[in-house]
Amino acid sequence: MSREIEILKILENNSRISSNEIAEMLNMDVREVEEIIKKYEDDGVILKYKTLINWEKAGVEEVYAIIDVRVNLSREKGYDDIAKRIAKFPEVHAVRLVSGEYDFQVVVKGKSLKDISFFIAEKISTIPEVRDTNTHFLLRTYKEEGALLFEDEEDRRLAIVP
Amino acid sequence: MRKTGGLQLSRERLNRRVRELKPSGIRRFFELIIGRDDVISLGVGEPDFPVPWRIREEMIYSLEKGITSYTSNYGLLELREAIADYYRRFGAEFSEENVLITTGVSEGIDLALRAVVNPGETVIVPEPVYVSYSPLAYLTGAEVVNVSTCPGFKVTYEDLVKYKDRNVKVLMLNYPNNPTGVSYTKKELEELADAVLELDCLVISDEIYAELSYSFKHVSIASLNGMEDRTIILNGFSKGFAMTGMRVGYAIAPYDILEGMVKIHQYSMLCAPVTAQVGALEALRNGEDELEMMRAEYIRRRNFFIKRLREMFDVVMPDGAFYAFPDVSSTGLSGMEFAERLLMEKNVAVVPGDAFGECGANHVRCAYAVSMEKLRLAVDRMKEFVESL
Numbered sequence: 180m181s182r183e184i185e186i187l188k189i190l191e192n193n194s195r196i197s198s199n200e201i202a203e204m205l206n207m208d209v210r211e212v213e214e215i216i217k218k219y220e221d222d223g224v225i226l227k228y229k230t231l232i233n234w235e236k237a238g239v240e241e242v243y244a245i246i247d248v249r250v251n252l253s254r255e256k257g258y259d260d261i262a263k264r265i266a267k268f269p270e271v272h273a274v275r276l277v278s279g280e281y282d283f284q285v286v287v288k289g290k291s292l293k294d295i296s297f298f299i300a301e302k303i304s305t306i307p308e309v310r311d312t313n314t315h316f317l318l319r320t321y322k323e324e325g326a327l328l329f330e331d332e333e334d335r336r337l338a339i340v341p
Numbered sequence: 342m343r344k345t346g347g348l349q350l351s352r353e354r355l356n357r358r359v360r361e362l363k364p365s366g367i368r369r370f371f372e373l374i375i376g377r378d379d380v381i382s383l384g385v386g387e388p389d390f391p392v393p394w395r396i397r398e399e400m401i402y403s404l405e406k407g408i409t410s411y412t413s414n415y416g417l418l419e420l421r422e423a424i425a426d427y428y429r430r431f432g433a434e435f436s437e438e439n440v441l442i443t444t445g446v447s448e449g450i451d452l453a454l455r456a457v458v459n460p461g462e463t464v465i466v467p468e469p470v471y472v473s474y475s476p477l478a479y480l481t482g483a484e485v486v487n488v489s490t491c492p493g494f495k496v497t498y499e500d501l502v503k504y505k506d507r508n509v510k511v512l513m514l515n516y517p518n519n520p521t522g523v524s525y526t527k528k529e530l531e532e533l534a535d536a537v538l539e540l541d542c543l544v545i546s547d548e549i550y551a552e553l554s555y556s557f558k559h560v561s562i563a564s565l566n567g568m569e570d571r572t573i574i575l576n577g578f579s580k581g582f583a584m585t586g587m588r589v590g591y592a593i594a595p596y597d598i599l600e601g602m603v604k605i606h607q608y609s610m611l612c613a614p615v616t617a618q619v620g621a622l623e624a625l626r627n628g629e630d631e632l633e634m635m636r637a638e639y640i641r642r643r644n645f646f647i648k649r650l651r652e653m654f655d656v657v658m659p660d661g662a663f664y665a666f667p668d669v670s671s672t673g674l675s676g677m678e679f680a681e682r683l684l685m686e687k688n689v690a691v692v693p694g695d696a697f698g699e700c701g702a703n704h705v706r707c708a709y710a711v712s713m714e715k716l717r718l719a720v721d722r723m724k725e726f727v728e729s730l
Contacts, residue, residue: 180637189641193713200717203648204641332391338374338690339367339384 182207183215194228233328243288243317244295246303247281249310261308270298292316362476367696370680374690381719382690383707386519388583393631399623400616408615414607416442417618423625424591431551432564433574435593441602442613446549446590449575451477453545453592456601458483462510467496468698471519489700494521494657501536509542517550520697520706521666522659527560534565544572552581552632555640556660570595581632582624587617639663642709642716649720653727663710666694670703672730680705687722
């Protein structure tokens with residue numbers, strides 16, 4: 180693994196880590212680490228520094244829904260055009276072109292079930308190219324972005340092992 | 342414990358050599374640690390990663406299918422084949438007929454020593470080294486010679502050939518080494534191989550940390566010219582694949598020696614636990630990515646930790662495993678005093694170095710098999726402690 184990719188992996192796992200510490204972990208010069216990070220930021224490889232929060236644990240209610248969207252394509256409107264239109268809504272968390280019965284998988288975030296229902300009915304379904312939708316409300320998340328959102332096993336190792 | 346009031350035996354109950362065995366040097370230290378809360382422990386010689394899920398899943402599935410019986414004394418044939426194939430990466434060419442599955446490397450050490458050593462023959466154990474070699478060698482009736490490797494921690498040709506007239510049967514090697522983390526390059530191993538030929542002895546090569554080799558590629562001493570017939574390789578799944586509690590290891594040895602080991606194994610352990618063997622097979626077949634992930638993380642921790650330790654102490658750069666063995670004598674304290682006071686004053690546990698041989702007395706063993714967060718906190722506390730002296 181190149182050092183550049185190692186830096187990205189470390190940051191993906193902990194965006195708050197200091198350049199100093201990365202430099203120590205990889206036996207590199209701090210300035211060199213900072214330059215690499217800056218370059219990746221400028222090139223759009225590092226898109227943003229994000230924190231993954233277990234909102235349910237924090238007591239904040241948020242409702243997510245995954246909407247399967249089937250569309251009609253035309254000469255004027257291809258997948259990219261429709262996807263970009265859907266993606267611009269602030270309620271939309273993710274848009275993915277997928278294979279299978281439906282064309283897009285759209286993840287929508289709202290304050291309540293009602294909120295999301297209105298959004299789908301009024302904003303998504305009314306897009307002329309949208310043929311039909313199938314909504315799955317998200318009941319509970321167990322794993323997100325590779326992180327487990329439940330208590331995993333505790334460290335059972337003894338304090339001293341020869 | 343209930344005190345029995347029966348008739349006393351008119352002679353010593355315990356075997357003489359068992360009686361004479363010294364208890365582990367860290368027993369007192371164990372007692373100090375019990376009952377203390379919030380200790381950051383760098384004393385644990387085991388990965389902080391759980392057994393990779395795909396391996397656990399395979400073991401669970403095998404239980405559901407009812408795979409719960411004895412295996413052959415040698416172990417599952419598929420696993421032995423996979424091991425022979427796997428070990429080619431370390432340069433050693435063997436077939437499954439040279440492989441025995443053991444209950445951890447610990448059983449392998451015992452079997453290997455008992456299979457080859459006669460009372461009165463000499464076993465050379467370079468120190469500092471893992472705690473069980475000398476006692477197990479001693480129990481075979483051997484004369485145990487401990488050779489100090491301080492301060493560089495590498496045994497050399499010159500260190501060994503001095504014992505040419507001592508009826509040496511076995512040289513014990515462990516690389517990458519617990520507790521120092523040092524390992525041997527191919528060139529250094531070739532020099533050791535020359536010494537082995539001069540001594541006309543065997544090598545028991547404990548390569549349990551082979552997968553966790555960072556500074557250079559691990560080479561098995563058995564792969565060097567002529568050594569395949571003089572080497573008993575020991576390895577297992579505890580460290581590289583984080584399967585400590587599964588107790589599954591293996592020995593690769595010349596056929597006649599392996600047969601000798603199997604004789605003892607079949608009368609004592611019979612076979613390694615089948616569930617663990619199934620897990621081990623999955624580790625070899627599909628565990629490479631997880632192994633690589635853990636390895637990369639240990640390298641990052643090593644670099645970070647050694648840099649910080651070097652602000653305080655002399656530390657030999659570990660080539661592998663997950664231990665650092667700093668010399669703490671600059672603080673004016675012995676390894677034992679340092680470990681005790683660090684525990685009492687800063688709640689950080691490290692292992693006093695004399696547990697691994699006398700020459701380690703000025704050192705402490707720190708295992709960096711803890712998360713970066715804990716490692717950072719531990720080394721900060723060590724620094725505070727050293728500055729307070």
